[in-house]
Amino acid sequence: MTKYKPIAPQQFPKFAGIKTYMRLPHCRTTQGIDFAVVGVPWDGATSYRTGQRLGPDAIRKVSVTLRPYNQALDVEIFEQCSGVDYGDLPVVPGYIGDTYARIEEELSPLVAAGVIPVLMGGDHSITLPELRAIAKTHGPVALVHFDSHTDTNDQYFGRPYYHGSPFRRAVEENLLLPDYSIQVGMRGSVYSKDAYNDSKSLGFKVITMADIREMGLPKLSEKIRERVEQTRVFVTFDIDVVDPAFAPGTGTPEIGGLTSGEAIDLIQGLNGLNFVGFDVVEVLPDYDVAELTALLAANIIYEFLSMIALNKKNSNGNEKPG
Ligand code: MN
Ligand code: MN
Secondary structure (H helix, E strand, O other), X not given: OOOOOOOOOOOOXXXXXXXXXXXXXXXXXXXXOOEEEEEEOOOOOOOOOOOHHHHHHHHHHHHOOOOOEEOOOOEEXXXXXXXXXXXXXXXXXXXXXXXXXXXXXXXXXXXXXXXXXXXXXXXXXXXXXXXXXXXXXXXXXXXEEEOOOOOOOOOXXXXXXXXXXXXXXXXXXXXXXXXXXXXXXXXXXXXOOOOOHHHHHHOOEEEEHHHHHHHOHHHHHHHHHHHHOOOEEEEEEEHHHEOOOOOOOOOOOOOOOEOHHHHHHHHHOOOOOEEEEXXXXXXXXXXXXXXXXXXXXXXXXXXXXXXXXXXXXXHOOOOOOO
């Protein structure tokens, strides 16, 4: 079977060619792959700045510099895995219902085939249809949610769907296991004193940025692992959990966040969890500087792929794919 892996820069220069994530083949297969990197160029449900539709493009562009061996996690991704850049999903500009239907429809066959989707947003509203596709195969899953916002608001102009409500809707639709789920990094001004109680009453554990500063990162990683156990888990990473000094290219920035290095450490601290999917959302290239935000997002995805590879390595010894 074909094994899908990046083109080596010793054979074809990094700066040349059409940009895919990490120079993986662009291929819409569900066969012979462990993961698919998928773009979701949707920004029709934002509350402030818009332009996240160009996030996948920006991430792909800078991802060509990534190399296959992850030193920190000690894994060569493509010794273990086969993976593709699946391209972008066909969103319908201006129509969130149609867009949700298409995201779910396009992702479901991938998930059903046992492929782990790794999605690039797009605003955070896209995570709801992603979770619908995941739940169709896996049933309700745990959620690890990095964000400066809880995204568990209810209505927005009397409407149920926007980038501030996906996790309330996901609980209502029984797509999540709130008792195993955790939200991390919340901070900044909010609408009322009990703003985070919405999330807590839905069943989520909420760890604020102030909590993180108090407990430190190793303790936080431990808390996340204790919460999730070996439940199937979806990881959603809103880039605005990172401080705007490190990730300026986003739609609703909040000061006082993680550094990019801390974000990578936190992701690596999830290693060994039972992953069924990932996304990185809210990258907004128009507000980016020196491609900082896109590069961070590309590297977060790289850590996800490394952990997929490690799980595969640990589940079947050194057996090669394909
Ligand atoms: Mn969010
Ligand atoms: Mn956010």
